[in-house]
Amino acid sequence: MPFIEFLFKPKNELEKGGRQSVQIASADENEPSKPCPNCRKMVPLSQLWANHNTCECGYHFRMNARQRINFICDTDTFSEWDAGVVSRDILDFPGYITKLENTRNACGESEAVICGRAKIEGEDCCIFVMEPYFMMGSMGTVVGEKITRTFERAMELGLPVVGYTVSGGARMQEGILSLMQMAKTSGAVKRHSDAGLFYLTVITDPTTGGVTASFAMEGDVILAEPGALIGFAGPRVIEQTTRKKLPAGFQKAEFVMEHGFVDAIVPRSTQKATIAQLLRMHTGGERVG
Amino acid sequence: MAKNTVSKAYDRVKLARQNGRPTGVDYIENIITDFIELHGDRNYADDEAIVGGIGYLDGKPVTVVAIEKGRNSKERVAHNFGAPHPEGYRKALRLMKQAEKFRRPVICLVDTSGAYCGIGAEERGQGQAIAQCIVEMMALKTPSVSILIGEGGSGGALALAVADRVWMLENAVYSAISPEGCASILWKDSSKAEEAAESLKLTASDALALGVIEEIIPEQELGKESFYEKLRVKLSREFRELTSMDVDQLVQHRFERFRNLGVPDMGGKK
Numbered sequence: 001m002p003f004i005e006f007l008f009k010p011k012n013e014l015e016k017g018g019r020q021s022v023q024i025a026s027a028d029e030n031e032p033s034k035p036c037p038n039c040r041k042m043v044p045l046s047q048l049w050a051n052h053n054t055c056e057c058g059y060h061f062r063m064n065a066r067q068r069i070n071f072i073c074d075t076d077t078f079s080e081w082d083a084g085v086v087s088r089d090i091l092d093f094p095g096y097i098t099k100l101e102n103t104r105n106a107c108g109e110s111e112a113v114i115c116g117r118a119k120i121e122g123e124d125c126c127i128f129v130m131e132p133y134f135m136m137g138s139m140g141t142v143v144g145e146k147i148t149r150t151f152e153r154a155m156e157l158g159l160p161v162v163g164y165t166v167s168g169g170a171r172m173q174e175g176i177l178s179l180m181q182m183a184k185t186s187g188a189v190k191r192h193s194d195a196g197l198f199y200l201t202v203i204t205d206p207t208t209g210g211v212t213a214s215f216a217m218e219g220d221v222i223l224a225e226p227g228a229l230i231g232f233a234g235p236r237v238i239e240q241t242t243r244k245k246l247p248a249g250f251q252k253a254e255f256v257m258e259h260g261f262v263d264a265i266v267p268r269s270t271q272k273a274t275i276a277q278l279l280r281m282h283t284g285g286e287r288v289g
Numbered sequence: 290m291a292k293n294t295v296s297k298a299y300d301r302v303k304l305a306r307q308n309g310r311p312t313g314v315d316y317i318e319n320i321i322t323d324f325i326e327l328h329g330d331r332n333y334a335d336d337e338a339i340v341g342g343i344g345y346l347d348g349k350p351v352t353v354v355a356i357e358k359g360r361n362s363k364e365r366v367a368h369n370f371g372a373p374h375p376e377g378y379r380k381a382l383r384l385m386k387q388a389e390k391f392r393r394p395v396i397c398l399v400d401t402s403g404a405y406c407g408i409g410a411e412e413r414g415q416g417q418a419i420a421q422c423i424v425e426m427m428a429l430k431t432p433s434v435s436i437l438i439g440e441g442g443s444g445g446a447l448a449l450a451v452a453d454r455v456w457m458l459e460n461a462v463y464s465a466i467s468p469e470g471c472a473s474i475l476w477k478d479s480s481k482a483e484e485a486a487e488s489l490k491l492t493a494s495d496a497l498a499l500g501v502i503e504e505i506i507p508e509q510e511l512g513k514e515s516f517y518e519k520l521r522v523k524l525s526r527e528f529r530e531l532t533s534m535d536v537d538q539l540v541q542h543r544f545e546r547f548r549n550l551g552v553p554d555m556g557g558k559k
Contacts, residue, residue, distance in 0.1 A: 082555055085553065085554075085555050087553065088553060088554065090551070091488065091489075091490050092488075093488050094484075094488055140551075141552070142553050144551060145551070145552055145553055145555065148548070169465075170444075170465040170466070172471050172474070174551070175465055175490045175491065175495075176463055176464060176465060176490065176495070176501050177499060177501070177550060177551035178551070179447055179463075179464070179465040180501060180547065180551055181550075181551060182420075182447055183447060183550070184547050184548055184550060184551070186423045186424045186451075187424075187544050187547050187548055189424065190424050194428075208416075210443070210465070212416030212417075213416040213417075213419035213423075214420050214423060214444075215420075216416070216420075217414075217417040217420040217421075218420050218424060230416075231415075231416065232404065232406075232410070232416035232419070232444070233404075233415070238406050238408065238411065241406050242407050242408065244408060246408065250408070250411070259412050259413070261414045261417050
């Protein structure tokens with residue numbers, strides 16, 4: 001499938017004309033389709049799926065964690081760790097148990113991250129992929145523990161880690177213990193790094209708060225998806241606090257790269273090949289082909 | 290739980306935020322002698338929300354890094370109400386790495402409603418600056434004690450609280466989000482902050498029970514000479530113990546301390 005280069009500067013959702021899904025459309029009558037928030041065309045679902053949830057204009061739609069694993073890992077190479085572990089209501093937080101149950105039922109995942117071991121174009125690695133549809137990828141103790149264990153196992157196995165981040169930050173229903181997961185995961189990243197092993201992060205839309213302020217920004221190489229929102233504080237909070245108009249493209253991946261905090265922006269069309277190449281370059285492998 | 294406990298957590302939030310409560314600089318003036326303030330992150334600017342430098346604790350050199358809210362309105366503006374920018378965290382890290390080089394213990398005094406939330410802060414990598422502080426403090430080859438003296442607001446507080454010992458004042462609070470923020474996100478109603486404060490378990494006794502801190506510093510004599518005197522003695526004693534440890538062992542203990550926080554039951558499928 002041809003992929004048109006990502007040439008435009010995505011708008012911040014607070015800018016005029018940013019992120020409104022206005023349906024303008026003349027879609028194929030017979031096929032279900034979805035409006036693109038960027039070019040506003042109706043994208044037929046079959047085309048969307050064939051392009052890994054991206055529109056021809058370059059817009060990257062959100063992707064759930066299983067889709068990502070299927071898309072990035074070689075067929076049948078992914079073996080999951082700590083599957084099915086569920087969070088407990090440690091603090092007796094009002095409504096948390098119900099929220100967890102509802103989310104599990106709606107999303108089909110047990111928690112906001114999936115971890116395991118896989119091959120990417122034949123390169124052996126450990127991988128964690130956060131789930132945007134599970135409480136917006138918020139980090140509680142289970143997420144923190146699973147990611148920490150991924151780095152610990154990667155150390156034992158002498159393998160690199162590939163991490164896909166998407167998160168609204170710390171999970172407030174787990175209070176201070178969710179904050180502590182920033183320190184716990186950072187400690188694990190540090191040990192893995194001190195062992196001379198490679199850690200690659202791919203930041204996807206949106207990654208904010210405690211995840212940005214810990215393992216998302218700790219990779220040896222930090223990639224981002226086009227148009228992904230990357231920040232510590234969210235744009236709405238900043239606008240409310242400062243009462244200033246946010247600059248064009250504020251906190252978008254392109255903006256964050258311009259300011260020096262992301263190594264490269266890699267669209268899904270070339271993501272797998274880029275990750276595999278970086279893995280190869282860090283594991284002593286020779287150039288293939 | 291009885292109704293009166295509901296107001297309790299929020300009462301502490303109010304106390305932790307109260308003007309007139311001793312700030313970082315008060316602690317430095319009363320506990321540390323011959324303090325020399327060191328400015329700047331060597332990259333961009335000097336962030337006055339963080340005051341750092343070297344002084345003596347009981348005759349031994351220490352590095353002190355304090356988030357400073359300011360004691361009057363003029364000072365509060367100058368110190369940006371204790372909301373650090375990335376350059377503040379980078380200054381803090383520079384001073385801690387310097388302490389490591391010269392084997393000086395590090396004291397962090399934490400008092401912030403959170404890292405500054407603004408355009409410049411984001412442009413200069415607030416998240417990256419905090420992440421780097423956390424990683425480097427975790428591996429710092431010198432003893433460290435962090436004291437939460439007022440507000441411990443989220444990642445902006447944690448950035449300076451990855452220490453060998455973390456203490457909290459009796460009325461200090463430590464939380465992933467402000468009770469107001471929590472109430473407005475969860476219940477779309479910031480007036481439910483009291484309820485949120487209770488649910489978030491953000492008091493010193495909660496933090497102690499959860500293993501997040503080692504000790505609570507009583508506040509009966511807060512701000513008096515005797516208060517600082519006791520704290521000075523306590524810090525001295527703690528550093529005597531910590532400096533006697535092998536440095537690799539010290540770092541290992543620190544790592545395990547944080548590794549073991551909030552370990553869920555990973556028993557298997559449900």
